[in-house]
Amino acid sequence: MQRSLAVTTELKILAIDPYLKPFEKDLQLRMDRYSSHKKTLLGQYLDFKSFANxxxxxxxxxxxxxxxxxxxxxxxxxxxxxxxxxxxxxxxxxxxxxxxxxxxxxxxxxxxxxxxxxxxxxxxxxxxxxxxxxxxxxxxxxxxxxxxxxxxIWNPEKQFMWHDTKFRVDHTSPLFIYELHIGMAQEKEGIGSFKEFTDTILPRIKDAGYNTIQIMAIMQHPYYASFGYQVSNFFAVSSWFGTPDELKELVDTAHSMGIVVLMDLVHSHALDNQMEGIYGFDGTDHQFFHVGSRGNHPAWKTKLFNYGKNEVLHFLLSNLKFWLEEYHFDGFRFDGVTSMAYHHQGLGVNFSDYSKYFSAETDLDALTYLQFANDLIREVRPDAVTIAEDMSGMPGMCLPVKDGGIGFDYRLSMGVPDLWIKTIKERRDENWSMNQIWHELTCHRPQEKTIGYVESHDQALVGDKTLIFRLADQEMYWHMGKNDQNILIKRAIELSKLIKFLTITLAGEGYMNFMGNEFGHPDWIDFPTKENDWSYKYACRHWSLMDNQELSYADLATFDRETIAFLKTNKVMQADDLVNLWTEEKDNILAYKKSGLIFLFNFNPTKSFPDFALPVEEYGEYQVVFNTDEKQFGGQGRIATDYIYQTKLLSERENKYGFAIYAPSRTALVLRKL
Missing domain, CATH: 2.60.40.10 (Immunoglobulins)
Structure with a gap:
């Protein structure tokens, strides 16, 4: 039998990450399975696009x-x-x-x-x-x-007319993703609609500077409080929010604004209800899913697909093509990739070494499906975007299939929110470790892109807390007036700005924010359930808080908007010249260079440094071009933006070029060489 190209030629992934060399046979097995299964699956079809119909x-x-x-x-x-x-x-x-x-x-x-x-x-x-x-x-x-x-039956006499035929994803521009849920996007205590979102919320997202929306809960799910993660009908638009044509109008309008539209895709599991879902449709438990305990997710109480069956692959791949072509989605965020990739679903497993990725617990059928899925998506939409929700950090998840990877464009940097939660909960402000934070935010797999974020919908759910609510807690309900001098609120606002600014500049090639968190929405998310008497009180977003110019929410929204505009203008996200200039553990100082700019963070809760010796790489004159302490951001306006700093040799910084600069406590500033 002729051996595949994957075996006879060294995979590029091994050159990219030499630590994978001991697992070369595992990677070759992965690619052999991909090649042989692809040939068997497609048969007389030339490509996935022809097959997935x-x-x-x-x-x-x-x-x-x-x-x-x-x-x-x-x-x-x-x-x-x-x-x-x-x-x-x-x-x-x-x-x-x-x-x-x-x-x-x-x-x-x-x-x-x-x-x-x-x-x-x-x-x-x-x-x-x-x-x-x-x-x-x-x-x-x-x-x-x-x-x-x-x-x-959905067959309107007047078919929807698209106007977005020329829209394409620009992969040279970083993704600024706005994660959202249609139903809770409105201020009213009820379920928002596609039409309401298109008319009132899309313009807000555009004005805020986000160029991508990631929509949750699009596929039909009978239980509203499932957040869309217990899908019953994979080809049906969620009727909670409106009609198929109203979803098309939303996508078409977003494209007219230059906004990329991603779907939060659930192919990792399915609803176990036989009345509404696909489970047991033909009277068997194995039509789509594994049998016995392997077919049940122990935490989610849902059914797990059998990715080894060609009919299941046909169903799921056809589903991808359907959403791309019928509704013009520009790509997908794949939910639960860790659950798919391992028989143990990643539950209770610490992925502490490479052997955890290549063991009997690795679901090779699922990985092959994900490779097929990425291949198909590129065939249908070469400009499409795919993002993996993988907390395991599997090597090659975001490398091309031809190089031995799984084929995604990005993975979510899921460890970053955990870092910030752990830091806030377990350390006093003055004991935050700049070295640890730097390592966690900058430690990425080689040549694999990530989406950095501080918090997603996961951190906003009831039982957890958003970043600012974790910092300020109930004080937010009484002391968010701009003239209120509450010390806890002041700390929360300053730290939330620093945390977001550091994360957005270091943690990935893209950035994601969950709806409302850009202005520090004060409440968690609690969907209507029997336990809360079916209340929608915490299943909405209070946009009026952001619109009220007497409240600090408005300042946080301004900071978020101006941050994105600044990063776009200076092409910070796509820069590859990151250099750590100085880390001062005892004083909570961190300085680095990126995109030719100098970033200086002072996380110290009490100390301001009138003459901090800031080393820079190049001789010349520098000026502050952005800082978190501006009054329009709710700051104190302590940083001069008109002063020109001239470099000199700094004896206290190993004779590096630099200058003395005022670094107020809990601020960040950015300088540009003139």
Missing amino acids: GHLFYGFHLVKEGWYYREWAPGAEELHLMGDFNGWNPETHPLKRKEHGNWEVFIEGRDTLKHTSFVKVRVKANGKERDRLPLYIKRTVQNPETHDFVGQ
Whole structure:
């Protein structure tokens, strides 16, 4: 048998990361499986784009004489289509069994299935009958009479007209990602809609300087409080927020503003409910998922896909292509990649050495699927963006497949929020370690890009705390007036600005913020549940706090906006000239150079340094061009922006070029060489 190219040629990943050399056979095995499985899967198809068309065959399709409805249900004995079109009669429209577990029925008449009509399919298996939602249904809603979820035909007479044909992702510009949830994007205590978001929130995001939105909970999920992570219908737009056309309008409008639209994709697990989800559709527990304990996520109580089955790969890959082409998404943030990549789901495992990535616990089928997924996405949209939510730090996650990687563009720097939480909780302010913070923020896998962030929706959930709420706690409810001199609020504002500014400049090639955190939203997220009497009080965003110019929330929003504008103008995120200029542990000082700029942070809670000797690499004149202490940011205005600093040899800094500069406590400043 001819050996694959992956074996006969050394993988580039080994040259990029020499520490992987002891695991060369594991990497070669990964690539052998990729090559052999790809050949078997595609068969006569030339590429993934030609293969991943399940949504164009299964489900409901209108032709000249009527409608075709098809399903894949190899374990079923009978299937019967029913709905309001036939009086919910389970006998009149039986599906015929075809080859390879497929079923089909033709419904005569183009008007037989009308736009918005309700449908279900009765599946008989093991002698029992269940009424199920079609696997490829594009919309599900609650029946106003019975209150159960039903499939809905979506075929409006006037088809949506796109205006974004020329929109492309600019990979030369860093991503400034705004993570969001449509339902809680409104100030009202209720569920926001796609239309409300398009009209009122998109302009806010544009004004704030973010060039990318990452939308949660797009795929249909019956339990609103699941945050969209328990998907029932993978091809259906969440009816909590509106119609498919209203989602298209949102994406089209975002593109007109130059905003990239990413989908928070859940292919790591699925809802275990047989009434609304895909689990057990054909009467078996193995149609899509592993059987027994391997098919159940112990923490999430959901079902785990069997990525070793070609039919499952066909379903999931078709799902990716569907969202890219039907709704013009520009890429995906893959949820739960760690759970996919290991049989132990990453639970309770400390990835302390490379052997943890290459063991019997590594799910090679899942890694192959992720490689296939990235290949397909590039075939459909060469400019698309893919981001992995992987807390394990698996080597090669963000390297091209051809080099031995998994193929993602970025991984989320999930250790950074943990760093800040641990630092705030366990250390007094004066004991924060600048060396540890520098190491954690700058230690990245070689040639693999990351998205840095201080907090995502995870840190905002009830039971946890956002950054500023962790710093200020309940004082935020009473002392956020600009003229209020509360010492806890002053500390919280100063530290939150420093933490965000340091993270955004060091922790990755992109940056992510969760909706509302840019202005220090004071509340956690608590979706309506039985435990809180189905209240929406904490499932919304109070934009009026940011709009009120008498409150410090407005200053924090201004700081966030001006920070992004400054970083864009000076191309800080994409710079590769990072140099640590000085680290002073006992005084909480950190200085570095990036993009030709000099950054100086003083985290000291009490000490200001009137003549701090700041070493720089080059001789010349320097001037402050940005600082966190500006009054428009809620600062005290202690840093001079018109003074010109002339370098000299600093004997106290090993005769490096530099100058003496005033560094007030809890401030950061940036200088540019003139």
